[in-house]
Amino acid sequence: MTAPNEPTEPRVKRPISRRDFIKALSASAVAGGVLATAFKGYLLTPSQKEEYTEALADTMGKLPKRRFGTRMGKMEVTPIVMGQDWSSELYAAGLAAGINYVHKAGYWRRLPEEFAKVKRESIIMEVCVDSTPDNPDDEEGAYRQVTTALERTGLKYFDIFKAHYGWKTVKEMKEKRGTYRAFERLKKEGKVKYFGVSQHEYIPYPEIIAAQIEAGEIDSIQLFFTYGAPQATVDILEKAHNAGIGIMAMKVFATGSRKMAANPARMTALRSSGKVGRACYRHVLELRGKNGKPIVDCAVTNVRNFDQFEENIGAVALKTTALDGYDFIA
Amino acid sequence: MCASDYTSPIHWRYSLFPLSDEAGEIIDLELITDTAIYLVDEDNDNGIGAVMHWAHILKSEQTPEGLWPRFVNARTGDMSGRQMTNSPARIMESLAVLLDTTEFDDAIRRSMEAKSRSTTGDPHDSTE
Numbered sequence: 476m477t478a479p480n481e482p483t484e485p486r487v488k489r490p491i492s493r494r495d496f497i498k499a500l501s502a503s504a505v506a507g508g509v510l511a512t513a514f515k516g517y518l519l520t521p522s523q524k525e526e527y528t529e530a531l532a533d534t535m536g537k538l539p540k541r542r543f544g545t546r547m548g549k550m551e552v553t554p555i556v557m558g559q560d561w562s563s564e565l566y567a568a569g570l571a572a573g574i575n576y577v578h579k580a581g582y583w584r585r586l587p588e589e590f591a592k593v594k595r596e597s598i599i600m601e602v603c604v605d606s607t608p609d610n611p612d613d614e615e616g617a618y619r620q621v622t623t624a625l626e627r628t629g630l631k632y633f634d635i636f637k638a639h640y641g642w643k644t645v646k647e648m649k650e651k652r653g654t655y656r657a658f659e660r661l662k663k664e665g666k667v668k669y670f671g672v673s674q675h676e677y678i679p680y681p682e683i684i685a686a687q688i689e690a691g692e693i694d695s696i697q698l699f700f701t702y703g704a705p706q707a708t709v710d711i712l713e714k715a716h717n718a719g720i721g722i723m724a725m726k727v728f729a730t731g732s733r734k735m736a737a738n739p740a741r742m743t744a745l746r747s748s749g750k751v752g753r754a755c756y757r758h759v760l761e762l763r764g765k766n767g768k769p770i771v772d773c774a775v776t777n778v779r780n781f782d783q784f785e786e787n788i789g790a791v792a793l794k795t796t797a798l799d800g801y802d803f804i805a
Numbered sequence: 806m807c808a809s810d811y812t813s814p815i816h817w818r819y820s821l822f823p824l825s826d827e828a829g830e831i832i833d834l835e836l837i838t839d840t841a842i843y844l845v846d847e848d849n850d851n852g853i854g855a856v857m858h859w860a861h862i863l864k865s866e867q868t869p870e871g872l873w874p875r876f877v878n879a880r881t882g883d884m885s886g887r888q889m890t891n892s893p894a895r896i897m898e899s900l901a902v903l904l905d906t907t908e909f910d911d912a913i914r915r916s917m918e919a920k921s922r923s924t925t926g927d928p929h930d931s932t933e
Contacts, residue, residue, distance in 0.1 A: 582908040
């Protein structure tokens with residue numbers, strides 16, 4: 476019996492001397508190697524983490540940007556975005572890599588200092604609103620969730636109001652309008668800009684997403700999407716994207732890693748041998764529709780340590796893709 | 806303490822939850838809670854990702870009374886037996902501290918209210 480996703484870190488970490496830290500940092504940087512491996516098992520001091528973050532950004536390079544659908548002005552996102560529930564020690568590394576979108580930013584108890592320093596317009600902050608799926612008529616609850624999140628974080632607005640979990644039935648989406656009314660009120664007050672949904676698959680994606688395209692109200696859709704997704708899901712996503720809806724994939728590693736690990740040939744083709752996470756993200760982000768445009772604009776990842784950061788974010792970071800010999804077209 | 810080798814398929818209501826065996830569909834949310842708390846306490850970075858996913862599903866499966874069925878069919882979401890529990894709130898409390906997040910505040914509050922009703926003999930509480 477093993478835990479889901481086998482632990483890779485030793486449980487007790489030991490400190491590393493200044494001299495050994497510099498030595499390992501220089502050696503990894505010169506070799507263009509994997510920094511996380513050099514420091515596996517070490518407990519870094521805050522200043523060592525800061526230096527490490529700088530070296531990491533330098534080794535991996537920045538992420539390119541892509542248009543996020545066409546319904547949200549000229550909004551551009553990095554192909555991989557971060558979440559509020561990242562390990563906070565990775566926030567600086569994410570920002571240094573140029574990541575410009577925070578999923579679930581409304582859940583912060585206070586705005587982390589790394590983000591307080593960033594120019595507000597340069598980063599897309601999203602608030603997840605939990606009235607859907609169980610109480611989509613709770614207009615006041617949805618409204619209050621956003622206003623209290625703004626008070627706590629000190630932000631003036633969220634870019635995207637995301638109906639968290641999405642709807643359980645098409646009928647409820649069409650008839651129980653409280654969540655959407657809350658969005659309209661908040662938009663009028665300048666507290667949110669665009670309407671998104673994080674749609675879980677309570678009913679098959681082709682059915683609920685077709686209804687969402689038809690409704691014409693949703694600017695971005697986040698959904699479970701990964702390597703091995705059914706063709707019907709790929710097709711409906713292409714249709715949604717062609718309708719201008721920004722598409723964000725989630726659970727890319729969690730739901731695709733086993734299938735990907737079982738296909739070394741695909742991993743090799745993605746220039747990601749031995750790096751399942753990197754392969755999963757590349758697979759999803761390189762998918763193209765019949766018009767040659769990406770189907771998935773971006774993917775949200777959940778990274779909890781530098782190892783995962785290098786593997787996942789490295790899927791599209793400019794220097795890492797060059798080192799891997801992988802031609803990623805933003 | 807460890808989770809299962811088997812996880813529920815993605816299209817199940819309780820997707821990617823640990824199952825007792827490949828054919829089993831019934832999960833015990835108190836056992837899931839113990840596993841989750843273990844993974845959080847161990848600071849197992851990869852395990853925490855799974856725990857967060859479980860917590861998100863559990864949040865959306867909380868009953869209006871603030872509780873959860875203790876035994877549930879992971880495929881359908883149907884309750885198995887009559888026993889209710891508030892143990893998943895412990896997972897959410899651990900994550901709220903770890904992630905400095907408000908995400909679970911409402912679910913934790915509702916669970917505490919349910920617990921307080923049970924100690925005052927509120928007939929709506931169905932904890933056994």
